[in-house]
Every structure is written in C-alpha cells, then in structure tokens.
Amino acid sequence: MVVDLTKLEPEQILEFKRQLTTEVDHLQTSFQALKTAQAKYQECGDNVRQVNSSSKKELLVPLTSSLYVPGKIKENDKFLIDVGTGYYIEKDTKQSLEFFQARLTKLDEDSKKLEQLINEKSQVVERVNGILRSKIMEREKKQ
Amino acid sequence: MASQVNLEQLSQQYTKLQSDLSDLVRARQKLETQFQENKIVKEEFDRLDDDAKIYKLVGPVLLPQDNSEANLNVDKRIEFITGDIARVEEKIQQHQKDLENIQSILVNAQTA
Numbered sequence: 001m002v003v004d005l006t007k008l009e010p011e012q013i014l015e016f017k018r019q020l021t022t023e024v025d026h027l028q029t030s031f032q033a034l035k036t037a038q039a040k041y042q043e044c045g046d047n048v049r050q051v052n053s054s055s056k057k058e059l060l061v062p063l064t065s066s067l068y069v070p071g072k073i074k075e076n077d078k079f080l081i082d083v084g085t086g087y088y089i090e091k092d093t094k095q096s097l098e099f100f101q102a103r104l105t106k107l108d109e110d111s112k113k114l115e116q117l118i119n120e121k122s123q124v125v126e127r128v129n130g131i132l133r134s135k136i137m138e139r140e141k142k143q
Numbered sequence: 144m145a146s147q148v149n150l151e152q153l154s155q156q157y158t159k160l161q162s163d164l165s166d167l168v169r170a171r172q173k174l175e176t177q178f179q180e181n182k183i184v185k186e187e188f189d190r191l192d193d194d195a196k197i198y199k200l201v202g203p204v205l206l207p208q209d210n211s212e213a214n215l216n217v218d219k220r221i222e223f224i225t226g227d228i229a230r231v232e233e234k235i236q237q238h239q240k241d242l243e244n245i246q247s248i249l250v251n252a253q254t255a
Contacts, residue, residue, distance in 0.1 A: 080198060080205070083187045084180045085220070087213060088205055090196035099187075 005128065010135045017128050024121045027114060034111040038104060045100040052076050052093040150252055157245045164238045171231045178224045185217050 005013060051073060060068040079096045080088045091099060191197075197213045198205040 082200075084184045085217070086200040087184055087188075087208075087217075088198040088200065089187065089191065090198070 005131050010132060010139065013128060013132045013135060017132065020125050020128060024118060024125060027118050031111060031114050031118060034107055038107045041100045041103050045097055048079055048093060048096045153245050153249060160238055160242050167231055167235050167238060171235065174224055174228050174231060178228065181217055181221050181224060185221060188214050188217060
C-alpha cells in the first residue's frame with residue numbers, strides 16, 4: 001500500500017514518524033550488540049595469542065571475583081571454544097584464531113549492512129520531518 | 144441493545160486477539176534466534192575434522208561428547224525448531240485472519 005505522505009494530516013505523519021524512530025532505535029541497539037560481540041571475540045583472540053606465546057605458564061585462576069589461586073598452564077596449544085547452545089570444541093591455537101577471525105569477519109559484514117540500513121532509515125526520518133514541518137507551517141498560515 | 148452487547152464482545156475479543164498475536168510474534172522471534180544459533184553450531188560441526196573433540200555443557204560441567212551424537216543432536220534440534228516455527232507461523236496467520244474478520248464487522252457496524 002502506497003500512501004502519499006503529503007496528503008496526510010500532521011497527526012498521522014507524527015504517528016508514522018514515531019514508528020520509524022522506534023525502528024531506528026531498535027536497529028541502533030542491534031548495532032551496539034554487534035559491536036559488543038566483536039569486541040568480545042577480539043579479546044578472546046588476543047587471549048589465545050597471549051597464552052600461546054608466553055613461556056611463563058603460571059597464572060592466577062579466579063575462583064570468585066575476589067579470590068584467586070595460583071595455577072599453571074599445562075598445555076598452551078589447546079583451547080575449548082564455546083560455539084553456542086552449550087557445545088564446546090577443542091581447538092589448537094591456529095584453529096582457534098581462525099575461528100575467531102571468521103566470526104569477526106562475519107560480524108563486520110553484518111554490522112556494515114546494518115549501518116547502511118540505519119543510514120537509509122535515518123534519511124527517511126529526515127524527509128518525514130521535512131514534510132511534517134512544511135505541513136505545520138501550512139496549517140499555521142491558514143489560521 | 145442486543146447488537147451493542149454483541150459489538151462490545153467483539154471488540155473485547157479483538158483486543159484479546161491482538162495481545163495473543165503479539166505474544167505469538169514474540170515466540171516466533173525467540174524461535175528464530177534459537178534456529179540461527181543452532182544453524183551456526185551446525186556449520187561449525189560441519190567444518191570439524193572427524194577426530195575433533197566436542198564437549199557439552201551440562202549444568203556446571205563439560206562432558207565429552209561423541210562427534211556423531213552431537214551432530215545428530217543438533218540436527219534433531221533444528222528439525223524440532225523448524226516444526227515449531229511452522230506451527231507458530233500458522234497460528235499467527237490464523238490470528239491475523241480472525242482480526243481482519245472482526246475488524247470488518249466492527250467497521251460495518253460503525254458505518255451502518
């Protein structure tokens with residue numbers, strides 16, 4: 001259904017604008033979530049690299065947020081990775097890094113697409129705003 | 144008077160259907176999330192070597208899992224979720240149709 005916005009009443013345009021803004025807000029939230037996920041995977045990759053490259057195999061293991069015990073890394077080339085829905089897969093350093101890189105690339109693609117969508121939507125909101133403003137001016141002139 | 148009561152009932156029914164519909168849409172979204180997550184896991188499993196070690200988180204412990212068993216599990220879960228999605232979709236469509244019906248009755252009553 002195509003509706004000519006310029007033929008609608010300002011109240012209706014306002015309602016339409018409200019809907020659009022909610023949509024844009026929702027997309028923005030998703031965009032933030034993608035960014036958070038990216039940062040997390042980045043950190044995981046860094047950690048794997050750090051554990052693999054350090055010759056000192058001692059570290060402090062957190063038992064609670066304020067209690068740590070000294071520990072040793074027995075193998076610095078084996079990692080368990082959470083792949084979702086409760087499954088973990090054992091991978092070596094190279095595979096782990098590949099895994100995180102693949103996820104990062106995917107997230108990067110997704111966030112680019114999302115960013116474009118957000119830009120398009122924001123432009124629509126701008127245009128609706130313009131129409132709304134001219135409508136209101138028109139009405140004031142009539143009064 | 145009788146028709147007024149009838150209309151009131153209808154509009155109540157309409158509101159109820161609307162809230163049911165939004166519940167269904169929410170359920171549909173949740174299923175979609177689960178479906179996507181399982182799909183990602185499945186893709187990851189497909190890339191694995193046969194001797195890769197898979198563990199499953201059961202409560203607080205990681206249990207080693209047989210490779211083929213894990214695969215089967217995820218397949219079954221995907222199948223299950225797909226079925227659920229179809230079921231919810233059908234319900235959503237039925238609700239939308241019911242809503243449209245009531246709407247047209249209400250509109251007719253108003254213009255009459």
